[in-house]
Amino acid sequence: MLPLDCGVAGPKCAYPNQTLTYTYSSPDINPSITWTIASGQGTNTVTLTFGSDFSGGTISVVGVGPVNCTVTRNILLCGITPIDCTTYSLGILDEYLDGTQSGVDIVYLHAGGNFPSGTTYAWIIKRQNGSTQFYSASTSNPRQVVASINNRITQSTVTAEYEDCIKTVTKTFMCAIPNAGINGILFPECNGLGNNGGFGRVK
Numbered sequence: 001m002l003p004l005d006c007g008v009a010g011p012k013c014a015y016p017n018q019t020l021t022y023t024y025s026s027p028d029i030n031p032s033i034t035w036t037i038a039s040g041q042g043t044n045t046v047t048l049t050f051g052s053d054f055s056g057g058t059i060s061v062v063g064v065g066p067v068n069c070t071v072t073r074n075i076l077l078c079g080i081t082p083i084d085c086t087t088y089s090l091g092i093l094d095e096y097l098d099g100t101q102s103g104v105d106i107v108y109l110h111a112g113g114n115f116p117s118g119t120t121y122a123w124i125i126k127r128q129n130g131s132t133q134f135y136s137a138s139t140s141n142p143r144q145v146v147a148s149i150n151n152r153i154t155q156s157t158v159t160a161e162y163e164d165c166i167k168t169v170t171k172t173f174m175c176a177i178p179n180a181g182i183n184g185i186l187f188p189e190c191n192g193l194g195n196n197g198g199f200g201r202v203k
Helices: none
Strands: 007-009 019-025 032-035 045-049 057-064 069-077 090-092 106-109 111-113 120-127 132-138 143-146 153-162 165-177
Touching: 007 069, 019 057, 045 057, 090 153, 090 165, 106 153, 111 153, 120 143, 132 143
Parallel strands: none
Antiparallel strands: 007 019, 019 045, 032 057, 057 069, 090 111, 106 143, 120 132, 120 153, 153 165
C-alpha cells in the first residue's frame, strides 16, 4: 500500500495524438526514479505522447529511496466514464487449500468479491506469536502463504486495487489456520465449529 505522500500528478484522461506531462511526488528529496516509458527516465517528470490508436492504459513509476514507492496510474480515453468503485465488493473467504496434512506448511488465502481480472491483491497476515507479515500486491488469487501448524494465522487483511478503485477488508478467524495438525486432527479450539473447524477445505 502506498504511503499517503507518494503519487503521480497529471491528467486522468488523454486524447489520441495528445502530449501530456505527469509528475511523480515522494518525501525523498532525490529518489532514483524509473518510469515504464522512454522519455523522462530518471527524473520526476515525464512527457507522454499518446498514439493515434490510444484507447486507455496505465503508467507505472518506481522511486527508489528511503521511502520506496511504486505508483501505477490509470489513464482513460477522454470521454469514457470512469469506473464506479461502489459496484465492487471484497471479502476474505473461509475456504482455503491446506497442505499441512501432507507435511507442507502452506495455505492459500482467498479474496472473494466481484473485482475483475487484473485486480491486484496485497495481504497482511497476523500470527499467533504476534508477528505480522506483508505480501506485496499481486494478481494471484488465491494467494499462497506460509502457515506452520506451530504458528498459525489468526487474522488477515487484503487490499484489492483495480485502476482507481481500492478496497480493504480485515478478517479475524474464529479458528486460527491451519485448523488441523499434520494428522488431520482439529486443534482444541476448533472443535464444535464443524467437521473442518468452520473452514471449507478445498481438495
